Amino acid sequence: MNRTWKKISAIAILGLALTACGNSENSSEGDSDFTVGATQIVEHPSLDAAYEGFQEALKDADLEVDYKFYSAQGDPNNSQANAENLVADQVDLIFANSTPSAQSALQATNSIPIVFTSVTDAVAGELVTSMDEPGENITGVVDLHPDTIQYTVDFIEEYFPGSNIGMIYNAGEANSVTQIGLVHEAVEGTSLSIIERSVASSAEVHQAATSLAPEVDAFYIITDNTVVSALDSVVQVADDEGKPLFVGEPDSLEKGGFATFGIDYFSIGYRSGEMAAQILKGESTTSDIPVEYPQDMQLFINKTAAEAQGVEWNSDWDESAELVE
Structure with missing residues (x-):
């Protein structure tokens, strides 16, 4: 995780440089083996980290790649237009970073291979029929470890029993x-x-958090792209009201979340990139590669956020958690 967090600032700068909402920009120039289209629903640290991991995997596979990056700026309508633009650009592969991005890509093409990540439930999202048999032109890595939510709820029950938990989505x-x-x-x-x-x-997030605050003892923000893109608004309310803020992934700790059982988005992006490399090299097709779950999960706690949100520190966490200052 440390590598991911250290890269957040650079990723943010990259995101600003590449941000498009109907226009794409190449992130590399010159001769290349392939052109890869990348479509992302919105910029925030987790998705940006996944995109960087994807790019690094293709680099490690010794592939020269030009990237056409599109951001939907949180608007599903833009997401569909962006996917159609990538199809019109005749890219060799589409990297779909989020559920809406993957859904739009799949609607736009049944022939260009699609590799996704930052997708919570690929079956419920109607991207694949099953994890083992993804389909003709799509596969990837989901971002929800099967035990993440259960572990988070168990943690809240153990250390914050009786809590009313506020959720915005x-x-x-x-x-x-x-x-x-x-x-x-x-x-x-x-x-x-x-x-x-x-x-x-995202404009409605602050008001939702403010209205919830008098009714709840804690907040729990899942990996909802709309809310995570405006997480600062929830952090502000959590800090002001002294309510612990549980989040759905470790990168949201960077913005002031208190605790999560989470995964490394750079890693799932990297694994998606490895899948893409196999496909681009002709070693496998999308239908040959099952959809995967994240491999690792652990407890992360932000000590600074704990203090800001009035959380009484428990010595158990010194041993059981990866601590973030």
């Missing part, structure tokens, strides 16, 4: 609906309860 994101359902399943039989607010855009 975009009901238009299939990955978020799946996760909300898993959280409800995980809290059954515990002392915890869930209070939700749904938003349609």
